[in-house]
Amino acid sequence: MVFFMKIGVIAIQGAVSEHVDALRRALAERGVDAEVVAIKHRGIVPACSGIVIPGGESTTLCRLLAREGIAEEIKAAAAKGVPTLGTCAGLIVLAKEGDEQVEKTSQELLEIMDTKVNRNAFGRQRDSFEAELKVEILDSPFTGVFIRAPGIVSCGPGVRVLSMLDELIIAAEQGNVLALAFHPELTDDLRIHHYFLDKIFNC
Numbered sequence: 717m718v719f720f721m722k723i724g725v726i727a728i729q730g731a732v733s734e735h736v737d738a739l740r741r742a743l744a745e746r747g748v749d750a751e752v753v754a755i756k757h758r759g760i761v762p763a764c765s766g767i768v769i770p771g772g773e774s775t776t777l778c779r780l781l782a783r784e785g786i787a788e789e790i791k792a793a794a795a796k797g798v799p800t801l802g803t804c805a806g807l808i809v810l811a812k813e814g815d816e817q818v819e820k821t822s823q824e825l826l827e828i829m830d831t832k833v834n835r836n837a838f839g840r841q842r843d844s845f846e847a848e849l850k851v852e853i854l855d856s857p858f859t860g861v862f863i864r865a866p867g868i869v870s871c872g873p874g875v876r877v878l879s880m881l882d883e884l885i886i887a888a889e890q891g892n893v894l895a896l897a898f899h900p901e902l903t904d905d906l907r908i909h910h911y912f913l914d915k916i917f918n919c
C-alpha cells in the first residue's frame with residue numbers, strides 16, 4: 717500500500733510504541749490511510765504531516781534530539797505549522813523555559829511553546845497516579861495517567877490553557893502545538909489523539 721501522509725513519532729527514547737499504536741487505532745477508526753513512522757534519525761521529520769514527542773527522560777531526549785539533528789527539524793516543522801504533540805517529557809522538550817533542574821542539566825529545550833515548565837512538578841509528590849481531568853477540548857472527563865509528570869507553571873498570551881491540576885497547567889496548546897503532562901497513549905481513550913489528528917486533517 718502506498719501512503720501519502722506520514723505521522724512521525726520521535727523514537728530515540730521513551731514511550732514510543734504506545735503512541736504508534738494509539739495513532740494507528742485512531743486512524744483506523746476514521747478509515748484514513750496514513751503511515752505512522754518511528755523517527756530515529758534526521759531526514760524523516762520534514763516528510764511528516766504531524767509529529768509526536770513522547771514521554772521519557774527529558775535530559776536524554778533533548779541531548780539525542782540535538783545530537784541527531786532532529787531538534788532543528790522539529791523546530792522548522794512546528795514553525796511551518798505542522799501539528800506537533802508533546803506528552804510528559806515531550807511537554808518539557810517543547811517549552812521555552814525550564815526550572816533550576818533543567819538549567820543545571822543544561823537541557824537544550826526546543827523553545828517552541830511560550831511556556832515555563834517545572835520538570836518534576838508532580839513527581840516529587842507521587843511517582844505516578846491517575847486523575848479525572850476536565851479538558852477544555854473534550855465534553856466529558858479524561859483519565860490522565862501521570863508518571864513523574866511535569867507541569868507548566870506559566871505561559872504567554874498565545875498559549876491556550878486546556879486543563880489544570882493542583883494549580884499547574886497540565887494541558888495547553890499554542891496554535892498547531894499541543895502539550896500534555898499526562899500520557900493519553902496509556903489509556904484506551906483515543907479522544908486526544910483524535911483531536912491531534914483533527915489538526916492534521918484540518919477538520
Ligand code: GLN
Pocket residue numbers: 770771772773774775803804805806808835836839863864865866
Ligand atoms: N519528569 C520527567 C523528565 O524530567 C518526564 C517523565 C515522563 O516523561 N514520564 O524527563
